[in-house]
Amino acid sequence: MYITVSIENGYATVQWNRPEVLNALNTALMAELTDTLEALDKDDQVRCIILTGNEAAFAAGADIKEMAEASAVEMLLHDQFARWDRIRKIKKPLIAAVSGFALGGGCELAMACDIIIASETARFGQPEITIGVMPGAGGTQRLTRAIGKARAMEIVLTGRFITSREACNAGLVNKVVPDEAVMDEARRLAHEIASRPPVAVRLAKESVLKAFDTTLEGGLEFERKNFYLLFASEDQKEGMKAFTEKRKPAWKGR
Ligand code: CO8
Numbered sequence: 001m002y003i004t005v006s007i008e009n010g011y012a013t014v015q016w017n018r019p020e021v022l023n024a025l026n027t028a029l030m031a032e033l034t035d036t037l038e039a040l041d042k043d044d045q046v047r048c049i050i051l052t053g054n055e056a057a058f059a060a061g062a063d064i065k066e067m068a069e070a071s072a073v074e075m076l077l078h079d080q081f082a083r084w085d086r087i088r089k090i091k092k093p094l095i096a097a098v099s100g101f102a103l104g105g106g107c108e109l110a111m112a113c114d115i116i117i118a119s120e121t122a123r124f125g126q127p128e129i130t131i132g133v134m135p136g137a138g139g140t141q142r143l144t145r146a147i148g149k150a151r152a153m154e155i156v157l158t159g160r161f162i163t164s165r166e167a168c169n170a171g172l173v174n175k176v177v178p179d180e181a182v183m184d185e186a187r188r189l190a191h192e193i194a195s196r197p198p199v200a201v202r203l204a205k206e207s208v209l210k211a212f213d214t215t216l217e218g219g220l221e222f223e224r225k226n227f228y229l230l231f232a233s234e235d236q237k238e239g240m241k242a243f244t245e246k247r248k249p250a251w252k253g254r
Contacts, residue, residue, distance in 0.1 A: 002029040010194030011048040012040045022060035023053040025105045034083040041090050047194035050186045052097040061104025084137050087112050091202050093193050097186035098122045108137040117186045118164035119179040125161035146172045197235035198253045
């Protein structure tokens with residue numbers, strides 16, 4: 001068991017811990033993480049999920065020792081990326097609270113989240129090239145979309161680590177905070193998102209993500225349909241009524 005979960009104020013905090021290997025993501029940890037996220041995605045008490053490691057590392061990548069001797073066919077049959085596809089399908093907002101190293105699969109896991117809060121001393125990178133491979137869990141795609149071709153290319157081809165400040169300036173990270181404030185900031189944000197109407201949050205997340213894999217035309221159409229769909233929710237009626245009556249809305253999540 002590598003993972004602990006706590007639920008408060010409408011959000012869950014999922015924390016993993018393999019301190020002896022800087023939270024390297026082995027198969028067992030990833031299996032536990034995926035199952036945990038899917039269970040929380042179905043839990044009505046939870047409206048937002050924080051993912052975090054420990055102070056030394058969010059995660060220093062996939063577990064190199066676990067895969068070092070694998071053959072291509074073993075890797076193919078093991079199909080560890082199927083789990084990553086399941087994480088991509090989580091409907092609730094995911095906030096990565098990153099301290100320490102977020103490297104390789106660790107950086108990719110942070111990028112699979114919707115928002116990244118990082119400590120001042122956190123380091124991001126895709127160092128796979130330095131061990132004879134390349135990113136495999138979305139790094140070449142998500143990093144490029146987040147920070148552009150020129151910067152992504154340099155990071156992927158050199159394996160250089162970047163500071164959280166550089167990551168923030170480039171658009172990879174939402175906010176950099178002092179080391180001791182990372183969890184507080186992630187909780188503040190999670191609480192704020194959890195206080196929003198959940199159906200609208202779900203469709204809004206889905207619509208933003210759609211921008212990654214469609215044309216502008218297709219994305220606008222998708223957005224519009226989700227917008228219309230929200231007029232079928234009780235929360236839309238409540239939200240607009242509350243605005244008119246100058247009071248706080250009481251969301252039902254329907
Ligand atoms: N896998 C396995 N063990 C690791 C990993 C890792 N990724 N990272 C660190 N460790 C272990 C070290 O072997 C060491 O163990 P030991 O004490 O038994 O020797 C312990 O953690 C502490 O590490 P260091 O002594 O190296 O600590 P330093 O502070 O000197 O260095 C670094 C920290 C710079 C983070 C260094 O550990 C490092 O370079 N780690 C590897 C980073 C890396 O290359 N990551 C990419 C891995 S490949 C990958 O992620 C592919 C992703 C696609 C698949 C995703 C599926 C899950």
